[in-house]
Structure formats: C-alpha cells, structure tokens
Amino acid sequence: MDGVPENILQPLLAAGNSSKLDKALENLIELARTTDGRSDLASNNMIITNTLHLCKSLAFNSCFDTLLLALKLIRNLCAGETRNQDSFIELNGFDIVSDIISCRKVVTDLNYGIIRMGLQVLANVSLAGEEHQIVIWNRVCSLEFAEIAKLRRKEICDPLCMIIYACIEENQELLHQLCLDRGLPLLVEIVRTASDVGFGENWLKLILTRTCVEESYFTSLFSKMLYNPSDSTFTHDQSFLLSILSEMINEQIEHITVSKVFAFDVFNLLKIALTVLNCVSRPKSGIPTGSTDIDVLGYSLCILRNICAFDGHVEIIESLLSLGLIHMLLELLRELEPPAIIRKTLNRAENSDTNTYSGKVCPYKGFRCDIVAIIGNCAYKRKHVQDEIREKNGILLMLQQCVIDDENPFLREWGLFGVRNLLEGNLENERVVTDLEIQGSVNLPEFAQLGLRVDVDPQTRRPKLVNTTE
Template identity: 25%
Template sequence: MAAPRPPPARLSGVMVPAPIQDLEALRALTALFKEQRNRETAPRTIFQRVLDILKKSSQAVELACRDPSQVDHLASSLQLITECFRCLRNACIECSVNQNSIRSLDTVGVAVDLILLFRELRVEQESLLTAFRCGLQFLGNVASRNEDSQSIVWMHAFPELFLSCLNHPDKKIVAYSSMILFTSLNSERMKELEENLNIAIDVIEAHQKQPESEWPFLIITDHFLKSPELVKAMYAKMSNQERVTLLDLMIAKIVGDEPLTKDDIPVFLSHAELIASTFVDQCKIVLKLTSEQHTDDEEALATIRLLDVLCEMTANTDLLGYLQVFPGLLERVVDLLRLIHVAGSDTTNIFSTCACIKAEGDISNMAEGFKSHLIRLIGNLCYKNKDNQDKVNELDGIPLILDSCSMDDSNPSASLGLC
C-alpha cells in the first residue's frame, strides 16, 4: 500500500497543498492567489518556500549559461521558475503586505539576477520566454504602488536589466520591462537616466517599433517630457528618426485632449528654447531636399518636424509670447521661405509650384506643406505683435507670402492655396 499523502496545510482557513515542493503545489498556490482574501491571509513562510524553489531551479540556468549544451535540459527547471514567478506575481496584486514580505526576503534580487541570466542565454525557446515574461511581470507587480519596493527594484534592475530588456526582440518583454521602468521612475531617478542615455533612447526606439504599446508612450509623455535637461541631452545623442519620434510625441502632448497644466508650461518653455534654437541653427538643411539625391534626407526631415512643433507651440497662448521674441526666429523663417520659394521657382523639385499644398490639407509626407507651415508660423509670430508685423514688412515678407499663394481659377471664391 502506498504511503499516505501528508495532510494539506491551511492558508488561514483555505486548503492548500503542503509542503510546497513541486509544480502541482505551485500551480495550486498561483490559483489561490487570484482571490484577494487568499492574498491578504498568506503567511510569510509561503513566500520563503517559493523562494527556495526559485533558487534551486535557477542553478540549472546558471549551469546552462556556463555550458550552452545544457540549454536543452532546462525544461523542468523552467516550468518551476515560471510557476514561482506566476505565484509571486499573483500574490503581489493590490497587497502591500505580500509585497513587503516578498521584498524583505530579497526575492527581488534573486529575480533580477535570474532574468539577466535569461538574457545571457540568447535563445528563443518559448518556455524560456515565458519564464522571462513572468519574471518581469512579478517585478512590475511587486513595485506597483509601493515606494519601498520600487526603490529595491530600481537598485537591483538599474541599469543592466533595462539595457538588456528594452531592446529585446520579444514585444512582451519590451512591454513588461517598460512597465517596470514607468512604475519605478521618479524625479530623482530621472537624473540617473541623464547619465544612462542609452536607456532613454531605447524607450524611444521601443515606441517606434511598438507605437501601440502604452508603457513606452507613458514613459515619454509622463516622465521624459517633464525633464527639459533629459530631453536636451537625448536630442543631442539620438538619430534623426528617433528625433522625429520624440517630436511627434511632443506635438501629441501639446495638442492632446488635456491642455498643458500650469506645471507643464515652464517645462515646455524650456522645450521651446531647444526647438527654436535648433531650428534657427539648422533650418537651411531642408534645402538639401531640392536635390534628387537627398529627397529622403533624414536630417532635413527631422528639421521639418521642428517646424511642425513650432507651429503647434505658437498656437498655444502660454508659449506664443516667448517664441514671438525669440532671437532670430522670425527673420530666419522669412528668409527660409524666400529661399524655398526661389528654389521651387527655378527648378522642378519637392518645393516646386507645380504641386500646390493647402495649409489645412492632410499631410502624409513631412516635406509636403513645408511652405504652408512656414507661412503659418510667420502668421502666429505676428499675431497681435506690432513689432513682428513691422519686421515682416521691413523684410519684404508680405509680397513674398502673396507670391507663395495661388488663386484657384476654377473657384475664385475658394481660399488661397499655397504653392
């Protein structure tokens, strides 16, 4: 006769298997922790047992890192690791007591070390990816709404975990690591990002690749755009494609459903200084687009996006006054309009008069409508500003603007189009 099984232990009145030493028991715990009442009554000893299994199972991963031939023998260990992470992940949901108990056992450090080992293996086995994802979900849940846990997660995870995960080929791993970064960031830690710009730029790249993912988007809009120092440092180091992505999100923030708050205005005034000074210094780069060899020049296209941002900033009354007196901005915009108009008149190119673009039209290519946006910016800079109105007149800007417009002969009553 088989030996009798040990009687089940109780989780404050709830029957659970004991001792926790195998996959079946872990799965039972994971299921139990889906209910709030079970999470709130879990003894600390449960999490010590789960941690013991996690440590023991991680030894097989360490061995595989030293000896790649052992990767094929990880199946059972990965199953246990995955279920440990699922169990801990569920236990942390809206339960600060469990978050604190799990954190006090140094489970966070063990989890981060194990996740870094996963990245070191550099294999795409589905079982490994599942364990990887569950580990990140656990770190996100243990840090959620718990400042002490966020501090511990940051201490262990920054910067290596983010450098390893934000550029991972698996979309879920990128999303979950972005969730951890978003949850852990605060004003002090933003300063650390300035010294690790590759992480910030990886977030921009993650948004480029996965625009539908909310976490990279929220990191940029709710954290990055609130730090002018970080944005300035990032902008200097990013590729032109990455700059366009950042500028697009800046526009989205300005024109979003929720207006800029009083706290946002000083920050965006700093952004306005960066955008305006960069445009003044680099705007003539767009003339490259008149050459067939440079019609897709990324630096020129990024400069065009600067103009788009300036148009939206000058449409905001809180930012307009600052930009109306920004040194050299109005003069440079009028001068560039003249150069673009002459270039388009002399030869057939992207700025030629053969393709009229209406200012209110749907712009699918960033180079389209460039002239219309220059005129829009001039108009905004002159809005209720006599000095700028006189300056445009002195620069012979009025004939230039009129000459840049054409009347639709078939519909004389229609609004002017921009050539």
C-alpha cells in the same frame, strides 16, 4: 521535484490543493487573480516566501516552465496587495528576480517569457510607493538591465518602461539619475528597442515626455542616438524619438509643461535640419517620409507649431521670437518656389511651358503649411510680431499662401488663418493691404488668375479675402 526542499514544496502543494507542483501553482495563480484571493493568500505569508525560494531553486535547475509559473504567481500576488509587496521587499525578492532575469543562462536560452514575467513582478511591486521604488531603482539603473533592454522585444520593453515611469513620476532625484551617465545607457537602449520593434503601452511616451519635454534632457538623449554612421545627418532612432515627442505634444499640449530648454533645443535642431533643403526632390508623402533627415525637419516644425499654438507658453514663445524665429521662417518661405497653382498660372500667363520660377522644393507634403502655421500662431494677438512681419515685407508673402496646393493640404486654410492674425487689431497692416487696392480691391495677377481678391470694406476700410469662384 528534484532540487526543491520539502519545506518549500509541501506548503505550496497543500495551498494549491494538488500533488503536482505545476498544477498547484496554476491553482494558486487563478486564485490570486482576484482581490479577495490575493488577500486570503497574503494572510499566509509562507506562500510568497516559499514561492520566492522556489524561484531561486528552479533558476539553478533550469526548470524554466515551472519557474515561469512561479513568477506568474508572484506577479499576481503583488498586484495591488500591500502585504505581499512589503514581504517581497523584506525577503529580498527584488534581487532574487533580478538575478533570474539577468542570468546569462536565461538570456542565452532566449526565455523572453521568463524575463517579461520577472519584469512584470517588479513593475507591480514598484507601484507600492517610494520606499519600494528606491529599492528597485538601484538595480534597474545598472548595466544588467541595459543588456536586457538590448533584447529588442516589445514584451520586454513595456514592463521595463512601467517600472521606470513609476520610479520617476514623482521623484525628481531618480529622474535626474536616469538621465545622467549611470542611467542614460538604459534609456538609450529602450528607445532603440522601441524604434526597432515598437511598443504596446504608453509608458515609454510618458517617460520621454517627462525627461525630454518637461525637463532638460532632450539633447543628452538625442545625441546618444548617433551610431552606425551613414550619409544621413540624423539616424532612424533620432527621428523615432522626435516623432514620439511630436505626437505627445500634439495630443497633450494642454497637460504638458514644456521646458524652455526643450523648445530652444528643438529650434536649434531645426536650424541644422534645414540644410537638407539643398538636396531634396519633389515630395511624395507627408512625414514620415522614409528619410531620417527630412523626418527630423518635419517633426521639429510640428513641435514648434504646437508649442506656439498654446497660450500657456507665452514666455517660451517670446523667447523663441527673440531668437529670430519669424525672420528664419519668412526667409524660408521666400526661398521656396511658389505654390504649384501660382507657378502654373503665371507660366500660362507668360506663354511658357516650363517652370520659370526657381527655388527650393518642399521636402514633404505639408512643409509649407507647417511654416505658415507657426507664423500665424505667433502673430495671434502679438502686435510686435505683426509689425515685424510687415517691416520684413512679409504680408504679401503670407497672402500668397492663401491658395490650394496639392503638395500642402489645408494651405489655404492656414494661409487665411495667418493673414487674419496679421491684420487683427493692426491698422498699419490693414493699411498695407489697402494701399494695394485698385478701385476697391487688390487686383494682383496671382489672385485674379486664382479666383481670389482682397476686398476692402468702404466704411471700416478693413480688408478681407474673397473667393470669386464660389
């Protein structure tokens, strides 16, 4: 091949058992797919040496098809084979591959395959250990790689995230560097790419959980997602970021160490997001709704709901309570119009065809459930929370959530869960319900017309909700 020195070309042709370079590379790629094949090729250090030199020559000649094969061979050679991984670093392979995938000619020609393959090479080498990761890191956290992340391609985003996570998983210093001024532009562009085109593997989720949930960099990243000003308070990228974190906390809450800073940041974000309640229409769906402001509100509530559901977060929950979480949620419930079934039955009782109850509407289906769930989670075996809810006249308010509501699936279940936690082990709260009793039951119009009543056991004097329609 023109431009490739014979001392590079001939050993590869011989090892690949072909007189044609592309065929020789294909044969070597197939051989390097297996552990034994990689081991055999690693014993001949000239294979990876010559292939790296070949890559350098081909990049200048714009022989992109052959270059892709050469990179694929290096990727396979470095898949768990320590000798090849070490040789890659010793031969300055990282700079060679980095120069190729960040080359203006490659990017301009939109050779996503070459860029993806080059990143997969670096990802395999990064798995070799800290020494290799540090060499790789200094180049990854650069503007060149931030530009690569801007290409908005899923197949580029995934291996790039794999490299980053391998480097920060157990290295606190590299994690901090990623979230500071030098590395943050790269992380921002990765999130924007994933927001635009999605992602195929879980590396991004792991990075965001590590940096935003377990560490204290959520607000730093979230604030950088503000661009393209619009009428919305929040952007699509911010909503996307929060959705990923909400999903991870929901799925992995028992395996994630949530930082107090993150919990406080989400609480403060919730207070900002609640302003959207002043201008929303009746909900048509759960989150995501298509409205970035409403979605940020919903994901914030979901995150707090799951944090407050886990016993391992006692200190964080107590800190959130000290910030006025219960007071805020009770006031929010009071501001909402009553559940639909209560509105309808009371309107019928008053012979009115129109809604006589004013109040804010739920911005998405499940909004009321999320509020009730957080209150119920916080009240579980916490007498001071049970007492606070009673002192703020919240027991009857919680009882009113024990109904079926089309706009809030499982509201009745969450309401019953919350009421049970309010009454469990708290005689004062039980007495509040007992004081509403009329000849053995609480005969409130809201419950009588809905087929519900609160019965009080004559011996234990403990109240319980009964569905009279069953």
